[in-house]
């Protein structure tokens with residue numbers, strides 16, 4: 159088991175308290191609800207100095223690998239981080255491709271679920287260190303950081319129930335990517351590790367903010383401060399992992415993907431309109447001040463009330479025993 163001594167001290171999930179509420183209260187209401195509902199748009203484009211076009215061009219200069227998207231008839235799509243020669247590290251062009259795939263998923267109105275996986279039995283080793291070296295000046299680093307924050311925020315807000323399927327290692331930015339999904343499923347031998355400290359960094363793709371919300375600030379501090387190796391057992395213990403799969407029988411990754419699809423299928427069974435509405439009310443509850451979240455919930459409720467699924471359920475006189 160890859161459990162360091164520090165890992166033994168991890169606590170159960172804690173919740174953000176009054177300070178978090180305060181921070182939520184000072185965030186901008188109004189536009190937010192609409193923004194979350196539409197599920198599209200940039201969260202960072204208004205920040206000073208961020209020119210998305212400019213950083214896209216810069217990132218495109220570092221090619222390699224791909225981000226592959228398969229939308230299935232079941233309503234579950236599979237997004238694969240594909241750069242096995244570099245343990246699925248993100249080249250610059252892969253960052254841009256990820257943004258394009260997220261745009262495609264934002265427009266996929268029949269979708270209900272998403273599985274994010276790495277190619278060839280490992281998840282993702284973060285940014286390509288060759289890119290990191292070449293854009294190590296503060297200006298470019300900040301632009302890349304804002305680009306990836308924006309993309310991963312949009313990924314998490316998709317009206318799809320999303321799962322990160324963690325086979326092998328999720329390191330650095332790869333660990334951050336796992337937190338941009340609603341759920342994490344781990345395969346025996348899998349590991350999530352925020353190695354940023356050892357790189358003289360902190361997370362910058364939004365991974366710290368999301369991690370705190372998933373495992374609580376105590377556990378997040380220990381994970382980041384100790385660069386802890388979180389294996390499936392520890393992942394379950396601290397609430398980072400939502401399940402442990404059996405994993406590959408033949409090393410191809412196919413079995414783990416099948417298992418993940420079955421696991422996710424328990425939550426995505428039903429009409430797309432209803433599943434997407436469920437995700438929307440949860441995102442608004444998670445991200446918005448209560449008043450705005452309640453307003454958003456009413457708006458979403460209005461989209462399903464009296465809708466085909468609702469009328470069909472009423473006509474069938476369903477019993478919920």
Ligand SMILES: CCC(=O)SCCNC(=O)CCNC(=O)[C@H](O)C(C)(C)COP(=O)(O)OP(=O)(O)OC[C@H]1O[C@@H](n2cnc3c(N)ncnc32)[C@H](O)[C@@H]1OP(=O)(O)O
Pocket residue numbers: 243244245247283284285286287288290327329330331332353354357359362363
């Ligand atoms: C957002 C901030 C960030 O993400 S900073 C980046 C954080 N990630 C890292 O530092 C990962 C560094 N890599 C490693 O620790 C190891 O390569 C890991 C992933 C554990 C795999 O070890 P091992 O199984 O022994 O394979 P290996 O080291 O021989 O790697 C195979 C080839 O892949 C490459 N690779 C791996 N990770 C990256 C990366 N992040 N960027 C660029 N290349 C990477 C290795 O260099 C190696 O390539 P080669 O075969 O030597 O040409």
